[in-house]
Amino acid sequence: MSPRTLAFVESPVQLLNLLEWAHHHGLRGPAPEGGELTVVVLSPTDPMTRGQLRRMADLARDEGYRVRWEEARGGTTAPFHTIGGLAGPLRRADRVVMGDPFSRYVQLLLTITRARDLVVVDDGTATMEFVAQLARGERLVRWHRKGGRRGPRDLLFAPVSSSARRRLTPREGRRVEVFSSMPVTETPDGVTVTANDFAWTRARFGPPRITKGADLVGTSLVETGVVDVGHYLEAVRALARVHGATRYFAHRRESTEKLHRLAGETGLEIVRPDLPLELIARRGPIGRTILSFPSTVVHTLPLALAGTGVRVAVCDIDPAWLTETASPRAQGFLSGVTGTARDVHRLAAVGMAQGATA
Numbered sequence: 123m124s125p126r127t128l129a130f131v132e133s134p135v136q137l138l139n140l141l142e143w144a145h146h147h148g149l150r151g152p153a154p155e156g157g158e159l160t161v162v163v164l165s166p167t168d169p170m171t172r173g174q175l176r177r178m179a180d181l182a183r184d185e186g187y188r189v190r191w192e193e194a195r196g197g198t199t200a201p202f203h204t205i206g207g208l209a210g211p212l213r214r215a216d217r218v219v220m221g222d223p224f225s226r227y228v229q230l231l232l233t234i235t236r237a238r239d240l241v242v243v244d245d246g247t248a249t250m251e252f253v254a255q256l257a258r259g260e261r262l263v264r265w266h267r268k269g270g271r272r273g274p275r276d277l278l279f280a281p282v283s284s285s286a287r288r289r290l291t292p293r294e295g296r297r298v299e300v301f302s303s304m305p306v307t308e309t310p311d312g313v314t315v316t317a318n319d320f321a322w323t324r325a326r327f328g329p330p331r332i333t334k335g336a337d338l339v340g341t342s343l344v345e346t347g348v349v350d351v352g353h354y355l356e357a358v359r360a361l362a363r364v365h366g367a368t369r370y371f372a373h374r375r376e377s378t379e380k381l382h383r384l385a386g387e388t389g390l391e392i393v394r395p396d397l398p399l400e401l402i403a404r405r406g407p408i409g410r411t412i413l414s415f416p417s418t419v420v421h422t423l424p425l426a427l428a429g430t431g432v433r434v435a436v437c438d439i440d441p442a443w444l445t446e447t448a449s450p451r452a453q454g455f456l457s458g459v460t461g462t463a464r465d466v467h468r469l470a471a472v473g474m475a476q477g478a479t480a
Contacts, residue, residue, distance in 0.1 A: 127159045128211055128237075129219035130228055132166055134174035134374070135418070136221025138323070138398045139244035141182060143219065143301045145322035149187075159187050162208065164194040164227050170374040170394065177397050194227060201227070209234055219243055223252050224262055229286035240290060241299045244318055246418030247459055249302045253315075257308035262287055303422050305462040320425040323404055329430055330406020336367040337409035338390065339399060341417050342375035343439070348452050351380060353443035359388045361413050361437060361469075369393050369409070371402070373417075400426040411435060413469075416459040424465040435467040436460050 127149070131137045140161065149158045161182050163175055179189045194204045204227075212218070212231060217239035220228045232240075242252065255262055262283055292298045292312030300306065303318040338361060343349040361367060370390040372381055385392050395402045399419055403412070404426050411433045414420050420436045427434075439456045449455075460468060 126215050127217040127219060128208075128215040128235075129159060129161050129221075129243075130164055130231065131161065131175075131221040132164045132225060132227070133171060133221065134178045134398045135246060136243060137161070137163070137175065137178040137182060138400065139301065139303075139318060140219060140221065141178075141185060141187075142318050142320060142322045143241065143243045143316075144185075144187070145325075146301070146316065146318070160211070161187050161189045163189065163191045164204070164225075165192060165196075167195050168375065174374060174395070174397060205230065205234075212237075217241065222248065223286065223290060224248060226282070229262075229282050232286045232289050233282060235289075238295055239297045239299070241301060242290070244302045244304065246304065246422075247455075249300065250304045250306065250459070251455070253300055253302075253306050253310065253313070254308045256287065256290060256313070257310040303425055304418070305421070307462075318425075320400065320422065320428075323400055323426050324428065327401055327404040328406065330404055330408050330427075330432075332430065332432060333407050333409050335369075335409045336365045336411040336413055337369045337371060338362060338365075338367040339371050339412060339414040339417070339419055340373045340376050340381075340384075341415045342373045343415065344380060345375050345377055347445055348448045348456075349439065349443045350445050351383075353440070355380075355383060355387055357415075357437065357440075357443065358384060358390070362388050362390055365411060365413055365435075367409070367413055371395055371399055399423070403427055403432070408432060413437065415439060416456040420460065420463040420466050424463075433467060434465070435469055436463060437469040 129140050131140055144159055163179055165172060165175065179191065182189050192204045193200055208231065212235045215235060215237045218235050218237040219241040221243050222228055223242050242249065252262065290298060291310065298312065299314045299316060301316045301318055303320065306315050309315055338358065344351045344354050368391060370384060370392050372392055372394050381392050384390060400422050403423060412423060414434065414436050416436060416439055420434060423434050438460055439453065441453050444452055
């Protein structure tokens with residue numbers, strides 16, 4: 123009988139990379155003995171994320187996987203119903219796959235499982251930080267919050283977070299795999315790192331029709347409190363002017379207010395994708411040049427678009443753009459995201475802005 127695998131995802135990117143992981147390991151559909159893989163969507167409340175997750179869930183079903191949609195945040199009693207309903211499957215699962223080990227929901231579910239195999243599938247830059255923190259034995263905390271004060275909820279949840287970190291540390295009888303397209307420089311002892319090369323995406327979609335112009339990829343660095351909105355708008359305007367970009371692919375967490383300002387001040391066509399950008403780009407049409415700030419896509423798009431001739435260019439974040447409340451680690455982390463990206467063209471933030479305003 124095949125291992126019973128239970129996977130938890132909370133974002134479209136996590137579900138995309140879960141499909142890549144399943145394809146890589148040959149889990150191409152349910153086995154007759156009850157199924158190899160069950161996907162549990164812990165649905166967020168954000169409408170854009172929910173919409174993309176619905177589309178990705180349909181793709182997962184098309185691939186033959188079982189999908190269980192949980193309104194995990196649909197009211198004060200929703201977590202109790204969700205956790206209670208998942209307790210049985212969690213205890214029976216031989217393998218648990220998760221997209222976000224920083225998620226309090228996932229950390230709580232990890233206290234229930236007896237699975238001997240734990241897998242973390244790519245969640246972009248967060249995966250880089252997770253592996254580094256695990257290697258150093260640090261508490262699990264997202265990079266843009268690191269260095270800030272711990273609030274009452276953080277202190278209350280600390281025992282669960284510590285338990286999750288221990289469960290994600292390999293030992294005899296427990297295997298841990300990280301499936302990622304991101305560079306992993308600090309690998310914890312006993313952790314298996316498997317490269318995600320987007321083979322499923324390339325086989326399933328495209329090749330795309332390529333246009334002559336440039337497209338710009340948005341980021342939620344303003345929404346997470348890292349980058350000042352005024353500096354961000356100025357940088358986008360400069361990038362669009364210098365490189366002739368006409369479309370702006372919005373990140374699913376970008377605010378409507380900011381996007382309205384972008385459209386009015388830059389003249390860019392704002393596109394709100396209904397699928398992760400790797401799939402949108404692979405389906406096309408897509409610009410011959412894709413411009414981005416430091417983010418996951420500077421690592422994933424060159425893989426998804428391998429062999430198409432599309433160039434990915436990344437604009438560095440000027441330290442002057444950071445907010446006063448940004449984590450002390452923000453600049454170094456973002457620079458590392460850019461510096462470790464392969465097959466991308468690097469744009470200097472200051473030179474770009476000067477060239478745009480000259």
